[in-house]
Amino acid sequence: MVNRKFTVLFLLLGGCTILAACGGGSGSNPGPGYDSSSGSSSSSSSSGSSSSGGISVSLTFENLYALAEFPIGVSVSAANEPYSIMQGEWSEAQRQVIEQHFSSITPGNIMKMSYLQPVQGQFTFENADALVNYALSRGIGVHAHTLVWHSDYQVPDWMKNFNGDKDAWLQIIEDHVAGVASHFAGRVDSWDVVNEAFEDSGYRDSLFYQKMGADYIETAFVAARAADAGADLYYNDYSISSQQPKLDHVLAMVDDFKERDVPIDGIGFQMHIHMGSPSIANIKASLQKVVDRGLKVKITELDIPINNPFDGSYSYPDNYQAVLTPELAEQQKLRFCEVVAAYLEVVPTHLRGGITVWGLFDRDTWLKQAFFDNNHEEWPLLFNHDLEPKPAAQGVGDALMGEECL
């Protein structure tokens, strides 16, 4: 893995030449529904604020990643996606914040199946190569996402229409994993090998499961290890930190894999969680189950929205929080801090795969689409619409520095 702490280029680009991350940025107009008048945070741990993009703080540290001995990551948009870090109006400012605060990136979309093998046997690596090469040139590691995911949008059309028996299907899974993982071998630190293959009831009844049963998962892990012996291999899923049955299904698979020497290095907890749930006790108990098996634990997709359309606590639309108030920002800071502190408490040093947040700044969160069809704002991340650090970023830093969560 690349060691961020000795990257000369970072030193040249970093520090307080980066206005946005030092509390002095000006930025552009806040998005609709965003409270540009809420001004400074009431955070007791902050030493200043910037008013342009809503709530922001001056961090008490220079570089978030330097507070941890494990990867501190962020998922990014790339290629020609909206808010790409590789092109377009927000790209350079995003890269500056990434280089200052993160030691790992995850491509949020562009390494999924449909992007990398749009036509059977024809791999398109240009965009992913550009992103990975950018990261490596800055001494930033890459947690790659994801080799196999059933999600309709991510399965290329040729695969959806593929006619073949189980063996033929397993072969196309093996070919995809081998083609992709070998291409990036030596350049990425780790892979989400298989994503979201379970439900609370057991194996998810996806296209892949229908065609291959559970065998596609094992095939993917074996092919990934064969293609890249150096990368850590993760199984990645959501809703596995709440002590629901899904984690037990995942662990049963892990136990079976270990018994039969099927390669797997860790479990990725996506952690698309909420302000009120799951409880910290349940998060700890869930992480502990993986630690008990000697596997690495990686928080892969952490975000904590203010609104929760599902549980009634901040119900949409009747009780939609249309403004990120200083009070809510402080609650969010506490929540981020407690999650990171739980990780540090439960996961021993040698099993810490890292912590990655799912998106750099609130302007580019997937939850605006997922929750509100892009009709409302949401604020689940560490940096605000103008790329200024929020109290949430201080909360993560506080936990990493071993300070009390406030």
Ligand code: G3I
């Ligand atoms: O790039 C196009 C853009 O050109 C077009 O204008 C726009 C119009 O809809 O679509 C853009 O593509 C979107 C893409 O994100 C990039 O923004 C897709 O429609 C959209 O479906 C896609 O959503 C992604 C989703 O996975 C599905 O792949 C989200 O950004 C991404 O955050 C989300 O990530 C998943 C993880 O992979 C797995 N865990 C859950 C997580 C959240 O759903």
